[in-house]
Every structure is written in C-alpha cells, then in structure tokens.
Amino acid sequence: MKTDDESLIRAASAVRQNAYVPYSGYFVGAAVLDEAGRVHAGCNVENTAFPQGTCAEQNAIGAMVAAGGKRIVAIAVIGGTEEPITCMPCGACRQRICEFADRHTRILLVGENDTTTSYRIEELLPASFRLPD
Ligand code: THU
Numbered sequence: 001m002k003t004d005d006e007s008l009i010r011a012a013s014a015v016r017q018n019a020y021v022p023y024s025g026y027f028v029g030a031a032v033l034d035e036a037g038r039v040h041a042g043c044n045v046e047n048t049a050f051p052q053g054t055c056a057e058q059n060a061i062g063a064m065v066a067a068g069g070k071r072i073v074a075i076a077v078i079g080g081t082e083e084p085i086t087c088m089p090c091g092a093c094r095q096r097i098c099e100f101a102d103r104h105t106r107i108l109l110v111g112e113n114d115t116t117t118s119y120r121i122e123e124l125l126p127a128s129f130r131l132p133d
Helices: 003-016 054-064 090-099
Strands: 028-035 039-042 072-079 106-110 114-119
Touching: 003 028, 003 039, 003 054, 003 072, 003 106, 028 054, 039 054, 054 090, 054 106
Parallel strands: 072 106
Antiparallel strands: 028 039, 028 072, 106 114
C-alpha cells in the first residue's frame, strides 16, 4: 500500500472517533484526498428525525467542496460498530463519489484486521446516471 494511502486511512480512522451515532451505533469515518493533495475528513452524523442523518462520505466530500477541491484522487472509508468491518458505501454515497471521481479514483475500504480493498467507481456504480452533454 502507498504511504499516502496509509495516512488517508489514518485520517478516516481518526475522524471516525467523532461519529455521532446514538441510533445505529455504527461509526463511519471517511477521508478524501483531493487533486491538490489535501485531505478532507468527515464522519456520519445521525439525527432523531432519522432521514436527516448524513453519511461520512457525504460530509467528507462536502468539506472538500467547501475548501475548493474539485476531484477525488482517493477516498478511504472505515466503518463498523466496534472493530472495523468493510463498509461498502451506500447507493447515495456511490453517486456522490461518482460526481467528483474519474476512472483513476481509488476507493479504499478498510475491513477486518486492517485489510484494505481498493475499488474504482465503475465497479461500485456501473453505468451511472449522467446528464446529457
Ligand atoms: N453510513 C455511512 O456513513 N456511510 C455509508 O456509506 C453507509 C452508512 C452511516 C449512516 C448511518 O449513520 C450508519 O452508517 C448506519 O447506517
């Protein structure tokens, strides 16, 4: 694994500690590496009005956009109730990643015992929706 990936995973793991998950108890952290080499982190934030909860990827991507980032070079996601188990991004977050991804974007999912699997957006969201040119 590249050193860059390791620090991205560390950032996702650190922000995961701040996840606000009183309803699910499922802690998720995400860290985005943008085209300028900057890292933007986000965790899931639940709400008593359940649909209003937000996902970790969503918040990390929002932080990237707010900071002026344009493209996702890599995104690390780590989730689970206690020890990490592979957290496959939800459908909505696949679409959110897709918006800022290209075919080189690496989606790093951390599983048990620090095993990490890297996916491309085409694998997670094939034949994705796009507006006509
Ligand atoms: N969650 C994420 O943050 N990202 C995902 O891709 C899947 C699900 C959150 C939403 C909710 O707070 C908790 O995990 C359980 O569904």
